[in-house]
Amino acid sequence: MSRRTKKFIYGVFYLAVLAVLGWMVYGANNAEAPSCIDGKRNQGEEQTDCGGPCMACEIKQLNPVSARGARFFGLQDGRVVLLGELVNPNEGYIAENVSYEFGIRDKTGYKVETLSGEETVFPLEKRYVLNAEARTRFNNIGSVELQISTSSLDASWEKFYGTLKPNVSLVSPPVFSEQGNNISISGEIKNQSSFSARNVKIIAILSDSFGDPVFAAAWAADNVSAFGSREFTIIIPRDGVFSRRMDNERAKFYVFSE
Incomplete structure (x- = not known):
């Protein structure tokens, strides 16, 4: 083998070694740092992207809170x-800080207003949410939608133990009475729990004789003390749009608390 040939072979080998070393240095400097969303089990996770330094696998596998049944009166x-309704389909976890949005569209389908809120939804609970702050007038509304604006990964999930849920309920069926141009709905609720119930809400859904909802109203209190009772009164206008159709016997009342 000639000296020239040997130099050529050595040169090729030398360049190959430099290329490999350069590639290794480049790869080390540009490799993505392990994360909890890279689809890899590469930093001590129990499963791919969960457990260990990442979100608990049990929480990651939870189903998101859903929104449904949006309507307007x-x-x-x-x-x-x-x-509308918020539904937590999970059995063992409370969904906290669940943000939602009512979207109002006009008769052309254009979204003209958005109203937001936040709720806590207990396991397997269907929780009604109500908003009476819309600026859009009734005759200008084409449709209403309700959406969750917090993903299942962004919500705060808390392990549920049965004793954490306040037991607040109606003492007896509410009483309807007419007061001038208004209809008054009065009653009493009682907290059967040994701890205070927070953010107590009563949603009244008023229906016609066929059971179809014609209006809804709400009452709220910051808290009801342990084993305490609280009287409530819901005032609604005596309005021709729905009051002539309303059947008091068909009214349903839902009590929610935290």
């Missing part, structure tokens, strides 16, 4: 009440 003066 109107009064003669144009005011609007929005109603």
